[in-house]
């Protein structure tokens with residue numbers, strides 16, 4: 001690997017500068033760790049070296065341990081490839097070494113990177129360096145002594161917060177909290193660090209071993225109280241993950257039995273966690289998310305994204321105003337168009353509400369909010385469209401309306417302008433049928449609320465140009481979304497994959513399973529709420545409109561139930577009017593509404609699907625599977641038809657668009673974890689008992705019977721088609 005390794009230069013001042021090099025983020029790959037050991041041993045041995053400075057090449061200290069190594073462990077199950085950094089390198093060689101070491105930090109000091117610096121005897125940083133221990137977000141815990149040294153350097157409370165939330169701080173805050181000893185400009189960084197190291201060697205500055213400090217830890221009873229509260233929070237916020245509680249246990253070990261014992265326990269627990277399903281899932285999502293940036297024949301053919309400075313959004317409803325919010329927050333000028341001034345005013349108010357909501361939740365600074373709002377202009381006609389670079393249509397899901405809008409914007413916009421639609425279900429070829437601009441028509445499918453949800457599903461047809469796709473991907477990045485490029489089909493990749501989720505829940509309900517039991521089990525599985533509460537939240541109008549489209553397109557596997565119509569008839573409209581499956585009162589949590597049960601009974605009488613007229617008896621586990629296996633089954637069809645570039649794109653989309661738990665790795669990854677054969681045989685059994693909704697797909701059957709993972713590339717599956 002070019003440029004990977006560690007160099008050492010010894011200056012006339014007697015300072016050895018040891019530099020980590022592994023672009024782009026100086027990850028601590030195994031050869032880097034070997035190189036560090038070698039250079040530290042050499043610097044310690046050499047008589048002309050009085051002190052050491054440790055730094056990273058190219059303006060970044062280090063983004064942490066090489067996550068590829070975790071992936072290797074997950075594939076092989078072999079943990080012996082994990083090097084002993086914690087004791088051998090950080091404690092014995094750096095912290096307890098004979099020469100003082102100063103870390104010179106710029107850009108990034110994350111994970112193992114920050115942990116190396118904490119083993120040094122002082123830390124000097126340039127402004128705006130990111131410092132953090134995000135290991136828990138990968139299903140492990142800090143494994144180079146971070147669980148012990150961070151609390152000792154900046155106090156237990158803040159250290160626990162940074163680790164449990166995987167939230168970095170900036171070097172400015174690090175200086176205030178005592179993690180950083182001095183903050184200096186990038187230009188001064190090495191000079192000051194060298195002098196600092198020499199000062200320590202000459203005992204003009206203290207020679208501090210962090211692991212031996214206790215001054216910031218507080219009393220044992222205070223520490224126990226902090227850990228108790230943190231444990232309660234972790235149980236609530238991360239109930240299905242082991243690493244949060246494990247991390248708190250390891251921290252406690254060090255507080256009770258001393259830092260070194262804490263380091264030893266940390267190393268043991270780290271190895272257990274690396275092998276957990278949680279770590280497998282989270283590491284998979286880490287790489288899967290980055291892989292979405294690579295789209296064959298789009299990002300690999302030498303094209304450069306064109307700049308998109310002005311965007312017109314058509315429709316100021318919930319979606320349009322959310323999209324406009326996301327764009328102005330990304331510093332993109334927005335022209336928001338509505339059909340009359342009343343709707344326009346409402347749309348602008350919604351954007352303002354979105355932006356001010358972020359300020360109220362402390363997610364956006366006041367001046368940034370004002371700047372963003374100054375980028376918005378409301379209009380009632382197309383005259384401002386003559387100099388926009390992109391239009392995003394976000395009107396209601398009516399084909400003739402969309403077709404008219406597209407033929408109008410084709411005339412009103414310049415020829416380079418991208419013509420995007422936010423439709424969630426309608427075929428893009430139909431939307432653009434009345435234009436001759438098929439090459440610049442593309443889907444920009446946002447998820448509600450559009451200024452919050454991180455996924456941008458980019459839908460291409462066979463005619464959409466690579467340039468247009470690349471431009472939209474770049475816009476997605478600017479507005480801090482993760483763009484996933486998919487092919488054109490009814491409901492595209494995400495809504496299509498998840499349509500059996502709602503259907504499966506309704507089928508189970510009609511088979512006699514309790515509505516609140518279903519919601520409870522799905523929440524316990526890890527989705528933020530159950531399918532019925534989600535339906536309440538999205539509104540029944542959406543459920544009826546989208547349901548109709550999907551049932552028409554996939555009639556062979558659609559379950560028809562009149563429940564939503566019956567609910568509407570009884571005066572319910574979900575969260576919108578405070579009455580759905582749940583009752584909604586301001587300021588309190590949704591409460592299950594028992595008066596919905598007779599309506600469900602009425603629905604059951606109509607559908608009459610209960611075998612022998614009696615509710616089926618199913619275990620909790622089976623309920624979850626009867627809802628999610630049909631989703632995996634549809635994911636198989638989506639992959640079979642080549643709607644996604646790779647299986648992992650569906651994983652990312654399911655996590656970021658549907659809030660499928662990331663620690664389960666996404667829908668396909670989870671399917672492979674559970675096992676294609678178990679899914680196939682279960683679906684087959686249910687299809688015999690409860691009908692064609694559960695019929696296994698051709699793709700699933702083939703993979704299950706041949707023992708091929710669902711995520712294996714399409715070439716393994718003869719006869720598969722591609723829409724990309």
Ligand SMILES: C[C@H](O)CC(=O)SCCNC(=O)CCNC(=O)[C@H](O)C(C)(C)COP(=O)(O)OP(=O)(O)OC[C@H]1O[C@@H](n2cnc3c(N)ncnc32)[C@H](O)[C@@H]1OP(=O)(O)O
Pocket residue numbers: 024025027028063064065066067068108110111112113115134135138141142143144146287290291
């Ligand atoms: C024992 C220890 O305690 C265990 C650990 O240290 S675990 C690792 C802890 N560190 C982390 O979790 C940091 C993970 N990385 C990140 O958060 C982000 O990549 C970052 C903030 C460093 C940079 O973000 P950004 O500039 O947007 O670049 P991003 O696209 O994410 O990454 C650039 C490339 O570096 C790779 N990369 C980033 N961090 C990496 C790491 N720690 N190991 C291996 N590769 C890494 C990415 O996979 C990506 O590769 P690609 O170009 O081939 O797709």
